[in-house]
Amino acid sequence: MRLNLDNINIYDFAESVERYINQIQNYFDAYQKSHFPERSPEFFCLELNGEAGELANAEKKNWKGKIIDKSVFEDESADVFIALMNYANARKIKLGSAIAQKLLKIEKIRIELAEKGEDY
């Protein structure tokens, strides 16, 4: 399936994000609960920021001219995503719903700015 981004319906987009991200998050929750010790939201927040730091460090090295294998960016991006899933579950946040709401807010602001001839 190919999305036409010029004619994207923001409501369909937000609805899909809400449904699928929430479903993916539920799988992470079940996996985490069945195989790993329970941890606090604060723990996962620190882990998320640690993983984001590892990703940023790889990007910094790349920016300074060192050759960084793409697999490093993939691995660290995956770590960030997993830590975010675990954080959202520990904090009892429905991330898909939160992202869907944020997308609608961003789109509203984008349209208001576009009507004034300004970029977001």
Ligand SMILES: [Mg+2]
């Ligand atoms: Mg890592």
